[in-house]
Amino acid sequence: MSDPVLVEVTRGSIVESRHRGAIAVVDAGGRVRAAVGDVGQAVFPRSAVKALQALPLVESGAADRYGFGNAELALACASHSGEPRHVATATRMLTAAGRSAADLACGVSWPANREAANALARAGEMPSALHDNCSGKHSGFICLACHMGVDPSGYVKPDHPVQRTVTAALAEMTDTDLGDHNRGVDGCSIPTYAVPLDKLALAFARFVTGEGLSADRARAAARLRAACTAEPAMVAGAGRFATHALSLFGARLFVKGGAEGVYCGGFPELGLGVALKCDDGASRAAETLMAAVIAALVPMSAAERADFADWLTPPVMTRAGVRIGEVRAVAGLAESLR
Amino acid sequence: MSDPVLVEVTRGSIVESRHRGAIAVVDAGGRVRAAVGDVGQAVFPRSAVKALQALPLVESGAADRYGFGNAELALACASHSGEPRHVATATRMLTAAGRSAADLACGVSWPANREAANALARAGEMPSALHDNCSGKHSGFICLACHMGVDPSGYVKPDHPVQRTVTAALAEMTDTDLGDHNRGVDGCSIPTYAVPLDKLALAFARFVTGEGLSADRARAAARLRAACTAEPAMVAGAGRFATHALSLFGARLFVKGGAEGVYCGGFPELGLGVALKCDDGASRAAETLMAAVIAALVPMSAAERADFADWLTPPVMTRAGVRIGEVRAVAGLAESLR
Numbered sequence: 298m299s300d301p302v303l304v305e306v307t308r309g310s311i312v313e314s315r316h317r318g319a320i321a322v323v324d325a326g327g328r329v330r331a332a333v334g335d336v337g338q339a340v341f342p343r344s345a346v347k348a349l350q351a352l353p354l355v356e357s358g359a360a361d362r363y364g365f366g367n368a369e370l371a372l373a374c375a376s377h378s379g380e381p382r383h384v385a386t387a388t389r390m391l392t393a394a395g396r397s398a399a400d401l402a403c404g405v406s407w408p409a410n411r412e413a414a415n416a417l418a419r420a421g422e423m424p425s426a427l428h429d430n431c432s433g434k435h436s437g438f439i440c441l442a443c444h445m446g447v448d449p450s451g452y453v454k455p456d457h458p459v460q461r462t463v464t465a466a467l468a469e470m471t472d473t474d475l476g477d478h479n480r481g482v483d484g485c486s487i488p489t490y491a492v493p494l495d496k497l498a499l500a501f502a503r504f505v506t507g508e509g510l511s512a513d514r515a516r517a518a519a520r521l522r523a524a525c526t527a528e529p530a531m532v533a534g535a536g537r538f539a540t541h542a543l544s545l546f547g548a549r550l551f552v553k554g555g556a557e558g559v560y561c562g563g564f565p566e567l568g569l570g571v572a573l574k575c576d577d578g579a580s581r582a583a584e585t586l587m588a589a590v591i592a593a594l595v596p597m598s599a600a601e602r603a604d605f606a607d608w609l610t611p612p613v614m615t616r617a618g619v620r621i622g623e624v625r626a627v628a629g630l631a632e633s634l635r
Numbered sequence: 636m637s638d639p640v641l642v643e644v645t646r647g648s649i650v651e652s653r654h655r656g657a658i659a660v661v662d663a664g665g666r667v668r669a670a671v672g673d674v675g676q677a678v679f680p681r682s683a684v685k686a687l688q689a690l691p692l693v694e695s696g697a698a699d700r701y702g703f704g705n706a707e708l709a710l711a712c713a714s715h716s717g718e719p720r721h722v723a724t725a726t727r728m729l730t731a732a733g734r735s736a737a738d739l740a741c742g743v744s745w746p747a748n749r750e751a752a753n754a755l756a757r758a759g760e761m762p763s764a765l766h767d768n769c770s771g772k773h774s775g776f777i778c779l780a781c782h783m784g785v786d787p788s789g790y791v792k793p794d795h796p797v798q799r800t801v802t803a804a805l806a807e808m809t810d811t812d813l814g815d816h817n818r819g820v821d822g823c824s825i826p827t828y829a830v831p832l833d834k835l836a837l838a839f840a841r842f843v844t845g846e847g848l849s850a851d852r853a854r855a856a857a858r859l860r861a862a863c864t865a866e867p868a869m870v871a872g873a874g875r876f877a878t879h880a881l882s883l884f885g886a887r888l889f890v891k892g893g894a895e896g897v898y899c900g901g902f903p904e905l906g907l908g909v910a911l912k913c914d915d916g917a918s919r920a921a922e923t924l925m926a927a928v929i930a931a932l933v934p935m936s937a938a939e940r941a942d943f944a945d946w947l948t949p950p951v952m953t954r955a956g957v958r959i960g961e962v963r964a965v966a967g968l969a970e971s972l973r
Contacts, residue, residue, distance in 0.1 A: 299637070306895070306916060309819035311829055313679055314895050314916030317655075341651055404954025411745070418756035429954060481647035482959040484952075491649055557644070557652050577915040578644060578652030614822075616742025616767060621820040 300334035303630060304575070304582040308613060308622040316582035318558065318575040320590065322634060323498035324568050325508035327472075331634045332495070339491035340574045341481055343555030347434050348374040348521050349470050349500060353462045354437045355517035359444035363393035370524035371531035372433030374553065378534030379408025379428035381416075386531065387427050390436035394443040401426035402453045403435045403485040410534055431485035433531075438463070438487075453486040460488060466514075467492075470500035484556060494572045497561055502570030505551050505563030522551050522565075538584045538608055542591065545604055549595055552587055554580065560587040564594055581624055585611060589626035593634040638672035641968060642913070642920040646951060646960040654920035656896065656913040658928065660972060661836035662906050663846035665810070669972045670833070677829035678912040679819055681893030685772050686712040686859050687838060690804045692775045693855035697782035701731035708862035709869035710771030712891065716872030717746025717766035719754075724869065725765050728774035732781040739764035740791045741773045741823040748872055769823035771869070776801070776825075791824040798826060804852075805830075808838035822894060832910045835899055840908030843889050843901030860889050860903075876922045876946055880929065883942055887933055890925055892918065898925040902932055919962055923949060927964035931972040 304316040319334025329336065351373040354360050360370060368386050377383040391397055406429045408414045417424055426432055435452075442449035442459045452459045467490065468475045475490040483489040492500075502508070505522060507515030525532050529543035532553065542552050552562035558575030560583045571590050575582040588608040597605070613622035642654040657672025667674065689711040692698050698708060706724050715721040729735055744767045746752045755762055764770055773790075780787035780797045790797045805828065806813045813828040821827040830838075840846070843860060845853030863870050867881035870891065880890050890900035896913030898921045909928050913920040926946040935943070951960035 308679055308827070311677075311679070311817070311819055313819070315914050317915075339649075341646055341649070402955065404956070406954050407749070415756040418753040419759060421757060479649070481649055481651070482953060482957070484954055486953045486955050486957070489646070575915075576653050577655075577913075577917055577920075579915055579917065582915070615820060615824045616744050616822055617740065617824050618742070619820070619824070 300576050303333065303627055304585050304624060305627060306581075306613065306622065306624050313622065316575050316577060316579050318573060318582065318586060319494055320571065320573040320586060320634065321495040321498040322569055322571050322590070322594070323495050323502050325499070325502040325506045325570070327499050329495055330569060333630070333633050336495040337493050338574070339479060339493050340497070340559060341489045341491050341557065342497055342559050342561060342572070343483060343489055343557060344376045344431070345553050345555030345559045345561040345572070346467060346497070346500070347376070348525070348551070348553055349467050349504065350434065350463045351437055351521055352466045352470075352514060352517050354441050355520055356513050357441060357444055357462075359441050362444055363390070363440055365390065365393075367524040367527040368531055370521055371528035373437035374521055374525055375433045375532045376430045376554065377433060377531065378410035378413065378537065379406075379424065379430065380410050380413045380534050383433065383531065383534065384427045387432040387436045390433070390440055394440045396439050396443065396449065398425050398427050400439050400449050401429070401432060401435050403429045403431040405429060429485065435485065455480065455488045464488065464490070470503060471496040472499060494574060497572035498570040500570065501551070501561050501563035501572065502568065505565040505570065506568050508568070523548070525551060538587070541608065542588075545601060546591070546595060546597070550591065552591075554583060554587070558583040560584065562587065562590075567594060569594065581611065584608065585624045585626060589630055590634055593631040638914050641671065641965055642923050642962060643965060644919075644951065644960065644962050651960065654913050654915060654917050656911060656920065656924060657832055658909065658911040658924060658972065659833040659836040660907055660909050660928070660932070661833055661840050663837070663840040663844045663908070665837050667833055668907060671968070671971050674833045674836075675831050676912070677817060677831050678835070678897060679827045679829050679895065680835055680897050680899060680910070681821060681827055681895060682714045682769070683891050683893030683897045683899040683910070684805060684835070684838070685714070686863070686889070686891055687805050687808050687842065688772065688801045689775055689859055690808075690852060690855050691800045692779050693858055694851050695779060695782055695800075697779050700782055701728070701778055703728065703731075705862040705865040706869055708859055709866035711775035712859055712863055713771045713870045714768045714892065715771060715869065716748035716751065716875065717744075717762065717768065718748050718751045718872050721771065721869065721872065722765045725770040725774045728771070728778055732778045734777050734781065734787065736763050736765050738777050738787050739767070739770060739773050741767045741769040743767060767823065773823065793818065793826045802826065802828070808841060809834040810837060832912060835910035836908040838908065839889070839899050839901035839910065840906065843903040843908065844906050846906070861886070863889060876925070879946060880925075883939060884929070884933060884935070888929065890929075892921060892925070896921040898922065900925065900928075905932060907932065919949065922946065923962045923964060927968055928972055931969040
């Protein structure tokens with residue numbers, strides 16, 4: 298495997314670091330519309346498929362039963378920063394099903410948001426599983442279990458009814474056989490399955506267009522997407538790439554990242570899905586590549602382009618606040634994507 | 636440039652991410668004893684050369700004049716975690732020269748050490764430049780200026796007498812012409828110069844053996860190295876790789892990392908220096924490679940090997956504390972290094 302260098306990190310006039318990767322752009326009919334690097338490689342999508350994993354929550358009727366609005370559904374699709382609004386929304390989801398943070402199996406971590414972490418420390422408190430970036434997804438899983446009438450206990454295990462249901466949806470969306478042979482364990486203890494990059498892009502083309510999906514699934518996909526568009530701050534958090542892109546471009550796109558350099562998304566008006574992986578797992582490169590994909594494919598106004606500039610070439614700064622380099626996609630990438 | 640894959644990150648039975656890089660092992664006579672990847676590539680060593688940048692502090696007599704012991708000298712070579720002992724030692728260095736944190740130009744950052752950061756937040760305080768990982772090096776620069784009888788103001792600029800002196804030492808140690816053509820700005824605002832990897836390894840072979848150096852410089856190098864061996868917790872901090880390696884192997888090695896995937900070091904008994912760069916800038920890969928270099932070159936007891944195991948193959952964990960993968964050097968790397 299030798300994917301091309303797609304992202305450069307500069308310092309002064311010198312390229313200091315380089316990231317390789319692959320990008321698949323696929324339509325809902327499964328046609329590969331652009332391919333950079335090895336798009337047949339199987340990658341763990343990690344959190345990039347949370348929106349697909351949330352489909353059963355809506356399709357089953359659980360979301361309606363527990364009265365979930367946009368905030369709750371967006372949080373079910375989120376890798377959030379542990380801000381107070383995220384914690385409050387996850388709590389509300391669990392409470393609606395008569396459950397609590399004690400049922401969460403995602404593990405405990407400090408909020409990624411510095412201000413939120415400092416506020417906790419200042420109050421002499423420690424974080425709980427509610428602060429973990431996956432608490433919304435896990436709250437959705439617990440609610441799904443309750444709605445299905447099964448014990449949520451063990452809901453992270455591959456053979457639990459919740460994971461069976463979620464995995465079936467993921468297998469259908471990606472046209473990929475998911476099982477022991479391609480299963481790993483995600484950081485939040487649920488299964489993650491290695492899926493070819495072009496199949497992940499296909500899944501997101503379907504997700505954003507509804508093409509090739511049952512009417513129920515297409516409705517569930519549209520509802521989750523509308524929730525993320527309406528509540529972009531729930532999907533990630535203050536200062537984060539996904540939140541900024543969803544805020545800026547609204548219903549023109551859906552994007553969601555995962556750990557280890559994965560980013561997925563789709564463009565409803567173009568009928569396209571995209572999936573990318575940085576070989577080395579770097580988030581900075583994955584975000585810069587996703588920004589480059591958006592800039593190459595989505596028509597945007599001059600004002601939008603200006604507002605998006607810092608995500609296309611994120612600055613490298615001194616700690617005294619001076620810009621001394623940048624992260625940038627390699628020259629010619631846009632042409633390869635069109 | 637196409638360096639080989641040197642580090643793999645696994646999840647279950649699948650390799651999830653891959654890091655490429657290059658490693659140079661060179662003796663004090665400049666002979667390349669092992670080369671993996673492109674060892675002629677110029678890389679910004681960043682903080683990996685702090686010990687070389689500290690040579691003038693000792694050679695000039697400034698360290699003696701201000702009464703510096705092992706703790707102060709180790710901190711001058713450090714990328715520390717902002718723990719209370721680090722802050723106290725930097726403060727002591729500045730006070731000895733009649734200066735204060737107000738003179739530091741490194742910028743302000745939160746301590747990398749979570750406990751230290753939480754303690755600050757809990758006290759309702761904000762970090763100062765003393766908490767920045769480079770505050771020891773910068774305190775050394777300020778003391779050098781005071782000892783030279785020049786105004787410390789502007790000490791981070793390339794044409795300030797302090798940087799001229801430090802750059803001259805670095806150029807001599809690396810046998811490399813350093814100037815406008817290969818200069819960038821480091822995260823702490825001082826100049827950083829791109830140096831070929833094999834020349835960085837040469838510099839550290841000289842640093843740990845004293846060979847090819849003036850008597851004064853060899854003494855200064857030995858003193859800095861002894862300080863880092865005596866105070867390994869000053870060089871990085873609790874739970875950090877450099878601190879663990881210096882504690883475990885004592886005078887048998889010197890190691891120091893830099894940002895963007897650089898690690899340098901040397902083995903006095905073997906008469907060798909080493910410099911490595913991960914193309915993508917990942918610290919996890921640089922540390923794992925340095926651990927692999929140590930394991931390949933340094934004779935160690937079974938107890939030492941056991942104590943070092945988690946650095947050779949750092950675990951990938953769920954946030955619930957289960958090991959589900961590992962970071963590891965590729966098979967056969969040890970053979971290429973011997």
